[in-house]
Amino acid sequence: MFPRPLTDDRCPLPGEAQSAGGRVPIATGYEHEGAHPMSVETLAREKAVSTAIREISHIATLPQITLKIIQLVENPNSTAQDLHHLIANDPALCTRILKVVNSAFYGLPGQIGSINRAIVLLGLNAVKNIAIAASLTKLFKGGELTPNLSAKDLWTHAMSVAAGTKMIADKLKLGLADEAFLAGLLHDVGIMVELQYDRNRLVETITRCAPDKDGRPTLGLMEAEQAVYGATHQDFGMALCEKWKFPKSFQNVTGFHHRPMDLPGDSRLLPCMIFIADHLAARLPGSFRLDVPDTQVPQDVLDTVRVSAADLEAIFAGLPDAVKAAEQVMS
Numbered sequence: 001m002f003p004r005p006l007t008d009d010r011c012p013l014p015g016e017a018q019s020a021g022g023r024v025p026i027a028t029g030y031e032h033e034g035a036h037p038m039s040v041e042t043l044a045r046e047k048a049v050s051t052a053i054r055e056i057s058h059i060a061t062l063p064q065i066t067l068k069i070i071q072l073v074e075n076p077n078s079t080a081q082d083l084h085h086l087i088a089n090d091p092a093l094c095t096r097i098l099k100v101v102n103s104a105f106y107g108l109p110g111q112i113g114s115i116n117r118a119i120v121l122l123g124l125n126a127v128k129n130i131a132i133a134a135s136l137t138k139l140f141k142g143g144e145l146t147p148n149l150s151a152k153d154l155w156t157h158a159m160s161v162a163a164g165t166k167m168i169a170d171k172l173k174l175g176l177a178d179e180a181f182l183a184g185l186l187h188d189v190g191i192m193v194e195l196q197y198d199r200n201r202l203v204e205t206i207t208r209c210a211p212d213k214d215g216r217p218t219l220g221l222m223e224a225e226q227a228v229y230g231a232t233h234q235d236f237g238m239a240l241c242e243k244w245k246f247p248k249s250f251q252n253v254t255g256f257h258h259r260p261m262d263l264p265g266d267s268r269l270l271p272c273m274i275f276i277a278d279h280l281a282a283r284l285p286g287s288f289r290l291d292v293p294d295t296q297v298p299q300d301v302l303d304t305v306r307v308s309a310a311d312l313e314a315i316f317a318g319l320p321d322a323v324k325a326a327e328q329v330m331s
């Protein structure tokens with residue numbers, strides 16, 4: 001059975017922490033030096049995030065079957081048979097799961113012909129992650145957002161980061177291939193929140209970041225988001241994952257993939273893997289890189305993941321083929 005997520009604790013919304021008495025505000029790294037944690041900027045960001053999440057009910061609700069799968073798997077008393085009975089009622093989902101299970105993604109010997117067999121071989125958590133990944137494809141449907149960006153561009157980027165993160169997980173022999181892949185798909189979901197909440201503001205944000213002739217943004221995406229929305233895609237993505245009741249590991253990925261070293265040491269690994277994969281994906285021709293102006297990976301991030309510069313180049317060399325394989329599986 002695949003291991004459980006790195007942590008299952010609830011993660012607070014940006015600007016919040018847990019205490020014995022409930023939520024309390026904390027500094028999140030955006031405040032001006034020396035400012036009180038509950039500055040005007042902090043309060044405005046919290047309001048922007050809560051308003052967006054509240055008003056995008058059509059994106060903030062996963063398919064009912066996926067929500068039920070999450071609830072079932074998170075219940076320690078659930079069995080493989082319970083999950084089988086639930087998934088068996090959705091033929092389309094059964095087909096998608098078996099397609100993934102029988103792909104090169106897992107490299108299992110022989111063809112797996114039943115959901116029950118897939119659950120036995122992979123474990124409840126892995127099958128849950130596949131179901132979530134299948135549901136995410138619907139969020140990235142749409143046409144051109146601006147002359148420089150389409151919903152398909154975001155999906156291709158998500159697939160690239162997902163494939164890269166899985167390659168890193170495989171390199172480290174973590175046994176977390178499905179979790180790493182799903183984390184990559186999810187990392188920029190905050191941009192989809194921005195799109196669904198206010199497309200015109202996203203157009204303005206992207207326009208402010210118009211890339212130069214080399215593809216580098218003239219203004220960093222998060223700086224533009226902060227100016228236009230009052231919050232960033234990290235803030236929106238983290239809040240959405242909390243609404244979906246995802247494990248803290250995925251909330252950390254969406255909320256800290258551009259600043260993973262701000263997390264406590266025992267929570268940094270997966271966000272650092274995403275950070276690295278994000279930077280590798282940004283090097284691919286024609287890739288989305290408005291939030292990665294510099295593709296160099298800091299040494300402290302490499303040290304956290306324990307990969308070398310040579311490892312990165314080997315992963316990057318295999319990334320295009322890995323992306324193609326992933327797209328075939330998720331199509």
